[in-house]
Amino acid sequence: MSTELETLNLQITELVNQGKYREAEPLLHQAVELTWEEYGESSAAYGSILNELGGLYRATGEYAKSEEFYLKSTDILANSLGRDSADYATAVNNLAGTYRLAGNFSKSENLFHQAIAIYEKTLGKDHFLYASGLNNLGLLYQDMQRYEEAGKLHREAFEIIRASGKKDIPYATSLNNIAGPLRAMGKHGEAAPLLQEALEIYGETVGKEHPLYASGLNNLAGLYVAMKKYAEAEPLYLEVLDIYSRLFGPQHPDYVAATTNLGLTYEGIGNFEKAISCLRDAMDARRLTLGKTHPKYGATLKILADVYEKNGDKARAAELRKRNK
Numbered sequence: 001m002s003t004e005l006e007t008l009n010l011q012i013t014e015l016v017n018q019g020k021y022r023e024a025e026p027l028l029h030q031a032v033e034l035t036w037e038e039y040g041e042s043s044a045a046y047g048s049i050l051n052e053l054g055g056l057y058r059a060t061g062e063y064a065k066s067e068e069f070y071l072k073s074t075d076i077l078a079n080s081l082g083r084d085s086a087d088y089a090t091a092v093n094n095l096a097g098t099y100r101l102a103g104n105f106s107k108s109e110n111l112f113h114q115a116i117a118i119y120e121k122t123l124g125k126d127h128f129l130y131a132s133g134l135n136n137l138g139l140l141y142q143d144m145q146r147y148e149e150a151g152k153l154h155r156e157a158f159e160i161i162r163a164s165g166k167k168d169i170p171y172a173t174s175l176n177n178i179a180g181p182l183r184a185m186g187k188h189g190e191a192a193p194l195l196q197e198a199l200e201i202y203g204e205t206v207g208k209e210h211p212l213y214a215s216g217l218n219n220l221a222g223l224y225v226a227m228k229k230y231a232e233a234e235p236l237y238l239e240v241l242d243i244y245s246r247l248f249g250p251q252h253p254d255y256v257a258a259t260t261n262l263g264l265t266y267e268g269i270g271n272f273e274k275a276i277s278c279l280r281d282a283m284d285a286r287r288l289t290l291g292k293t294h295p296k297y298g299a300t301l302k303i304l305a306d307v308y309e310k311n312g313d314k315a316r317a318a319e320l321r322k323r324n325k
Helices: 003-017 021-039 044-059 063-081 086-102 105-122 128-143 147-162 169-184 188-205 211-226 230-247 253-269 272-289 295-310 314-323
Strands: none
Touching: 003 021, 003 044, 021 044, 044 063, 044 086, 063 086, 086 105, 086 128, 105 128, 128 147, 128 169, 147 169, 169 188, 169 211, 188 211, 211 230, 211 253, 230 253, 253 272, 253 295, 272 295, 295 314
């Protein structure tokens, strides 16, 4: 590896770790070109750098671009390293994550199972990457409302991660993952300390301007909403939006999700004007970025319709429900 490429990769890693994806993007494209020149388009090194580019676009919510580069990466890594390699499994796992976020659950599930099987065969069940695969499949099952299955996977992953003895980012993320199904199943008392510990670890490890910290705040605020503690949830969501606005902008999926959550919080408080404003913003953003056929767009329409009805505007509620058929 040339000194130029090595220096560039270090800069990219630092920016990505800080959540500064837009600053990392042009550098990563430059690294892709240099890797192609130094190693060739059929090399594992080139496949790996394309995998990183796919990850950046997934982080910024540009799922079509993410899919494009992950598909190129998996093809190159399959040919250069073989379909039993851990690097190939990681590219497959990452592609599955993009499909999950884009709402293509069937493709996502199949690929997650494929990646987990390769990890088990090549690395064993005690490896961090195997745990990561379990956690990702668990997140998919949360999206599919298969909470019992999700919780089981997250706890299995947590035991592997906890064995390292480190209370680091993977440990905190695993706590967050376990808390998700617990919250969904109404086990709020079990979820709360997990989310609070995760948030504290994020604050200590990545700081309070990082997407992971914002995600931890968002999850804790969601628990407060589920517990009907709206006054405690509101400032957390506002802090989340402030962080996401600076890092990503108002069209990013995480910003839109937090806007939706804030709208639900205002509904709980009884401030229907603010609730409708937030939910309309979220609906418009999801229509523009995901399209009218995406399940998250339909879910936002339904939520907004319910709020209109509760506010006595049955005509608008009916219009939105008709649009959602």
